[in-house]
Amino acid sequence: MGTTIFAEMSALAVATGSVNLGQGFPDTDGPHEIARAADDAILGGRGNQYPPGPGIPELRQAIARHQRRWYGLDFDPDTEVLVTAGATEAVAAALLALVEPGDEVIAFEPYYDSYAACIAMAGGVRVPVTLRPPAFRPDLDALRAAVTPRTRLILLNSPHNPTGSVFTRAELTAIAELACERDLLVVADEVYEHMVYTGEHVPAGSLPGMRERTVSVSSAGKTFSFTGWKIGWVTASAELVAAVRAVKQFLTFVSGGPFQYAIAEALQMPDAYFTGISADLRGKRDLLCAGLSQAGFVVYPPDGTYFVTTDISQFGGADGVEFCRNLPHQAGVVEIPNAVFYDDPDAGRTQVRFAFCKRPEVLQDALARMEKLQC
Ligand SMILES: Cc1ncc(COP(=O)(O)O)c(C=O)c1O
Secondary structure, three states: OOOOHHHHHHHHHHHHOOEEOOOOOOOOOOOHHHHHHHHHHHHOOOOOOOOOOOOOHHHHHHHHHHHHHHHOOOOOOOOOEEEEEHHHHHHHHHHHHHOOOOOEEEEEEOOOHHHHHHHHHOOOEEEEEEOOOOOOOOOHHHHHHHOOOOEEEEEEEOOOOOOOOOOOHHHHHHHHHHHHHOOOEEEEEOOOOOOEOOOOOOOHHHOOOOOOOEEEEEEHHHHOOOHHHOEEEEEOOHHHHHHHHHHHHHHOOOOOHHHHHHHHHHOOOOHHHHHHHHHHHHHHHHHHHHHHHHHOOEEEOOOEOOEEEEEOHHHOOOOHHHHHHHHHHHOOEEOEEHHHHOOOHHHHOOEEEEEOOOOHHHHHHHHHHHOOOOO
16 A cells, blocks of 8 residues: 555645645644643643543543533543544544454545545445535435445544535434444544534434444544644444444554643633634635636535535546646645545546635635636
8 A cells, every 4th residue: 555645745745835735734723722731731740651541531521521512412421432543543443343354334435545444454345325526415325225234334424524515414314214224333523523614513423323323533633723633532332432442452552641631621612612613714615615716626615624625627637636746836736636535536536625724825825826727
């Protein structure tokens, strides 16, 4: 297996002095007082040695309170919450814990690149169901048809990277009914839960019959703009958390001790912080989408996340990978070809994804550079 497309494109951004709208990380850090809390923890000797395997109690309690505050969901911080090294480890540990060799795992493609690797590491068989433009809605008939007696689990991601699709309550309810009917587990990657511009984020685990069969995953990296800290978490029934914890202990065992103290504080910030995330990103989304349309891209405005998917067919070439490799040289902008997120690269061959979690002047600079593109 080679390096990821993110590493390749970020290296190209550096080599060509391009504006990097490829990898999804913000170009400003999260709240200063939270950075200060991490500093205080390190200097105060809190978390500098191995923290407890499930995560420090303060953070597990804060995660449980967050789930209650935003979704009315109750989790026991001692048995139903697990702190992980980012959402990436949470997804990996969940799949390794719950998927046996030969089990089928359904995921909506295009999907976040670690999913395919983790399903493969678990010995599972990936079964994609394709989200198609312009709206990238889940095709519920295709989902139903994809379920076989070997299906073990549905891997969900809403709000969805890279398309920005936010599954509606009705769509998620239909998926939940199918999961209950066919006795499937669900791993719900909800890292963009606080980045929704149209509609609402509905946690899969909140739907009828789902409490006992859903492993919910989220991450402080996205919500608090500290992606380098790699603090993520799982909330699920005690039985499912125990299974995920059993694997997690042999992946990283523990991580990010002092950062756990800081994120425990971050999760208690006032409602205005959380609602402000979408308000800020909505403006950036609108700025980038308008500019990309003007530059000649077909734009699929996202309902959530900090990514926008576009189509590059009008620029003559039909290959997004080639387009992304050329654009840094041609215009000095880096983005990511969606084809890498598909099992069937043809389904996403002409799509490319831009990240808009950047300062407005950076987005404006990227747009100015692309004004010269020829349709
Ligand atoms: C859908 C999705 N899941 C998980 C992650 C990884 O999250 P973390 O940095 O917390 O490991 C990302 C990061 O881009 C993502 O887009």
